[in-house]
Amino acid sequence: MKIESLKSVPAGYINTPLEPMPRLAAALGLTKDAEARRMSDTLTVGLTDAPTDDKANASDAASHCGLYIKRDDMTGLALGGNKARKLNYIVNYALENGYTALMTFGGIQTNHGRLTVAAAVRYGLKPILVLKGKKPDYLSGNLLLDRLMGADIYFADTSAADALPAAEQAAAKQRYVNECAAQIIAEYEARGDKVLSVPVGGQTVIGSAGYIQAIPEIMAQMKAQNIRAKHLVVGYGSTGTFAGLWAGAKYYRAPFEVIGIPIEPDYRPVEETVDFINELSEYFEMGFTCRKEDLHLEFGCDSADGCRPGDSLSAVGGTVGQAPVGYGGVGYNEPDAVTESYIELLARTEAIFVDPCYTGKVLHGYVDLLKRGVIRAEDGAIFMHTGGAPGLWTKEHLDHMQERYWSDEEKDHVHIFNL
Ligand SMILES: Cc1ncc(COP(=O)(O)O)c(C=O)c1O
Numbered sequence: 001m002k003i004e005s006l007k008s009v010p011a012g013y014i015n016t017p018l019e020p021m022p023r024l025a026a027a028l029g030l031t032k033d034a035e036a037r038r039m040s041d042t043l044t045v046g047l048t049d050a051p052t053d054d055k056a057n058a059s060d061a062a063s064h065c066g067l068y069i070k071r072d073d074m075t076g077l078a079l080g081g082n083k084a085r086k087l088n089y090i091v092n093y094a095l096e097n098g099y100t101a102l103m104t105f106g107g108i109q110t111n112h113g114r115l116t117v118a119a120a121v122r123y124g125l126k127p128i129l130v131l132k133g134k135k136p137d138y139l140s141g142n143l144l145l146d147r148l149m150g151a152d153i154y155f156a157d158t159s160a161a162d163a164l165p166a167a168e169q170a171a172a173k174q175r176y177v178n179e180c181a182a183q184i185i186a187e188y189e190a191r192g193d194k195v196l197s198v199p200v201g202g203q204t205v206i207g208s209a210g211y212i213q214a215i216p217e218i219m220a221q222m223k224a225q226n227i228r229a230k231h232l233v234v235g236y237g238s239t240g241t242f243a244g245l246w247a248g249a250k251y252y253r254a255p256f257e258v259i260g261i262p263i264e265p266d267y268r269p270v271e272e273t274v275d276f277i278n279e280l281s282e283y284f285e286m287g288f289t290c291r292k293e294d295l296h297l298e299f300g301c302d303s304a305d306g307c308r309p310g311d312s313l314s315a316v317g318g319t320v321g322q323a324p325v326g327y328g329g330v331g332y333n334e335p336d337a338v339t340e341s342y343i344e345l346l347a348r349t350e351a352i353f354v355d356p357c358y359t360g361k362v363l364h365g366y367v368d369l370l371k372r373g374v375i376r377a378e379d380g381a382i383f384m385h386t387g388g389a390p391g392l393w394t395k396e397h398l399d400h401m402q403e404r405y406w407s408d409e410e411k412d413h414v415h416i417f418n419l
Pocket residue numbers: 081082110111112201235236237238239240241242355358359386387388389
């Protein structure tokens with residue numbers, strides 16, 4: 001089947017903004033301050049309301065800053081994020097095939113889970129979440145939003161498998177989650193439902209269509225705004241987003257290379273992603289073959305297996321204690337001060353929020369690659385913002401940020417008047 005003939009529903013918005021980041025560029029010393037100010041002042045004219053000549057000037061000026069952000073945090077569905085593009089296709093498939101419930105999987109604070117619940121609610125499907133881990137005592141972040149939307153939530157506590165030899169743990173945990181899922185599906189089916197089981201991250205061929213199709217959208221925006229870019233930097237998690245973008249870039253002959261930043265040290269093997277990209281190519285008759293050496297991932301240190309002391313990392317922050325950390329931080333969704341410094345950097349330059357689990361790490365990679373000259377602002381580099389901001393309000397991250405932002409009034413720029 002040709003990708004162009006695949007149908008979707010509008011669960012989330014597409015055509016998200018592609019914007020310059022002049023103040024980030026200035027903060028990184030990549031443009032002169034005055035130039036950055038001029039560019040952002042021109043932009044305040046408003047790209048949509050300005051007369052055509054002003055629009056052209058504004059977009060020309062903006063295009064010179066070299067750093068751009070694709071705002072897929074603004075896909076609209078339940079506070080937005082990358083999974084909306086995948087769900088546009090997955091929900092259409094569910095509706096066309098008579099499913100009555102959407103079930104998906106993830107960590108306790110899964111953004112993908114939140115968006116899947118939201119898409120189910122909007123299309124009259126029953127939302128079911130199977131979360132790997134113990135039920136937290138305190139409700140926060142995405143989990144609160146899941147409850148607000150009325151999801152049925154199942155916790156699959158796999159901690160007993162931690163006692164097994166390390167090599168057996170992952171398979172044992174997965175087996176248990178699969179058993180739980182089978183039991184849940186049987187219960188729903190006994191009540192007359194038909195349950196579509198969506199894998200972690202919406203990582204399916206149909207779901208990745210959303211990101212294949214993001215490529216012509218970005219190319220059209222670049223053309224309309226006179227933007228040149230040789231690089232597009234995106235997170236590498238369950239990898240459907242990266243794979244879709246990579247396949248789309250190849251198929252539509254994008255002028256940029258897609259660079260993946262693993263969002264945890266324990267990342268998905270590249271071989272599996274290559275296989276998945278080739279599956280996309282075959283399914284959508286795209287006519288290319290991907291090889292391992294065609295993919296470009298960046299880890300933040302010289303070794304793909306982890307950081308060694310002395311590996312060079314960004315001046316904005318690259319160590320936790322004495323230990324260097326790669327872009328993927330210290331672990332999946334584990335708070336770390338380096339990632340937090342990048343969250344702060346974008347908030348204080350562009351007033352845009354990235355998150356501690358995914359996009360803060362990708363921003364770390366994006367900035368560090370610019371600083372090290374692996375990618376160059378002169379060539380144009382797009383940061384793909386895939387959402388996740390509700391992660392900022394999860395208890396573990398809130399607890400971690402108290403010390404950084406709320407422990408000393410002078411340091412925190414907090415002032416108190418008393419009557
Ligand atoms: C905010 C955010 N960014 C990036 C990703 C990674 O996307 P993918 O799983 O498609 O690799 C996720 C996955 O859940 C996410 O929630």
